Amino acid sequence: MTKSMQTTEDSIKVFKALADPIRLEIIRYLAQLDHAVSCGEISRVMQISKTSGSYHFKILQEAGLIIVHKVAREKYVTLDRSTFDRYLTHFWQNL
Amino acid sequence: MTKSMQTTEDSIKVFKALADPIRLEIIRYLAQLDHAVSCGEISRVMQISKTSGSYHFKILQEAGLIIVHKVAREKYVTLDRSTFDRYLTHFWQNL
DNA sequence: GATATAGTTCAAATAATTTTGAACCATTTA
DNA sequence: TAAATGGTTCAAAATTATTTGAACTATATC
Numbered sequence: 001m002t003k004s005m006q007t008t009e010d011s012i013k014v015f016k017a018l019a020d021p022i023r024l025e026i027i028r029y030l031a032q033l034d035h036a037v038s039c040g041e042i043s044r045v046m047q048i049s050k051t052s053g054s055y056h057f058k059i060l061q062e063a064g065l066i067i068v069h070k071v072a073r074e075k076y077v078t079l080d081r082s083t084f085d086r087y088l089t090h091f092w093q094n095l
Numbered sequence: 096m097t098k099s100m101q102t103t104e105d106s107i108k109v110f111k112a113l114a115d116p117i118r119l120e121i122i123r124y125l126a127q128l129d130h131a132v133s134c135g136e137i138s139r140v141m142q143i144s145k146t147s148g149s150y151h152f153k154i155l156q157e158a159g160l161i162i163v164h165k166v167a168r169e170k171y172v173t174l175d176r177s178t179f180d181r182y183l184t185h186f187w188q189n190l
Numbered sequence: 191g192a193t194a195t196a197g198t199t200c201a202a203a204t205a206a207t208t209t210t211g212a213a214c215c216a217t218t219t220a
Numbered sequence: 221t222a223a224a225t226g227g228t229t230c231a232a233a234a235t236t237a238t239t240t241g242a243a244c245t246a247t248a249t250c
Contacts, residue, residue, distance in 0.1 A: 008116055015114035020208085021103055024110075028190055040226055052209060054228060059207095073217045073226050084186060091183040095123055115238090135196060147239060149198060154237095168196050168247045 006086065006094060010064075014087045017063035022046060023056050027065070027079065036069070036076035101181065101189060105159075109182045112158035117141060118151050122160070122174065131164070131171035 017023055026042055043053035057077065060066045064083040068075050086094060112118055121137055138148035152172065155161045159178040163170050181189055 008119060011119060012114055012116060015110050015119075016207090019107055019110035019114050021107060022208095024103060024106060031187070031190055038226080043227095049210075050227065051211075051229090055208070058228095070227095075227070088183040088186040091179060092126070095126055111237090117238095133196080138197095144240075145197065146199090146241075150238070153198095165197095170197070 003086070011087060013063045014065065014083065017059050017065055020056070020059075022048060022052075023060055026056065026060065030066070030077065030079045036078045038074045038076055040074060042077070098181070106182060108158045109160065109178065112154050112160055115151070115154075117143060117147075118155055121151065121155065125161070125172065125174045131173045133169045133171055135169060137172065 018027075025046055029042060029045060030037065039053055039057055040050070043050055046053070048056070057066070057068070057075070060077075061068055064080055066077050067080045068077050070076075113122075120141055124137060124140060125132060134148055134152055135145070138145055141148070143151070152161070152163070152170070155172075156163055159175055161172050162175045163172050165171075
């Protein structure tokens with residue numbers, strides 16, 4: 001499992017994903033719970049429509065900020081902390 | 096000099112400011128040089144119009160990512176690393 | 191004073207992001 | 221099988237972000 005080089009586009013995706021109040025709230029919620037949560041539960045807590053939820057989860061996933069695994073009908077989501085570490089915590093190292 | 100609490104809006108401003116290829120390039124340029132540079136020089140290096148430069152510097156400044164000081168006719172710019180530290184390096188602590 | 195340089199501001203044009211609702215697919219439960 | 225639940229997809233509408241050029245302010249130089 002070698003980590004491939006990050007491009008500027010990857011960074012942009014990550015920062016764009018973080019640059020939205022709903023997605024930041026989702027991240028806070030997941031960070032505090034620290035276990036997989038279904039998309040439906042999160043949408044209910046955030047009080048957003050499922051369509052909007054679906055959109056935001058896609059953005060977060062494509063940025064690599066969340067890991068998604070499907071269990072039957074529903075999708076469960078957790079933070080991928082390695083991505084946060086790479087782009088945020090170790091910002092200067094990877095710039 | 097007490098650091099005041101950061102709001103969600105502050106975070107959004109920072110991440111939005113980082114979520115653009117030109118601004119990310121400006122940040123890389125400043126990080127590598129590590130001394131104050133004029134807006135004009137940066138605009139020339141980035142090959143953007145001065146209007147566009149002015150716009151991007153405003154975004155970066157309002158996010159607190161750069162410190163600007165005017166010397167006569169021109170404006171010099173440096174990175175404000177404390178902001179990067181607060182929002183990126185120490186992301187989890189301040190979430 | 192005239193001209194050049196550094197940068198800002200404004201409004202219009204363009205481009206990108208986000209929200210919305212309806213229709214849809216897959217899985218579960220009655 | 222029918223109905224409910226969890227989620228996606230699509231296109232239209234609404235909102236935001238970015239670029240552009242012209243006009244402008246302020247300082248420097250001839």
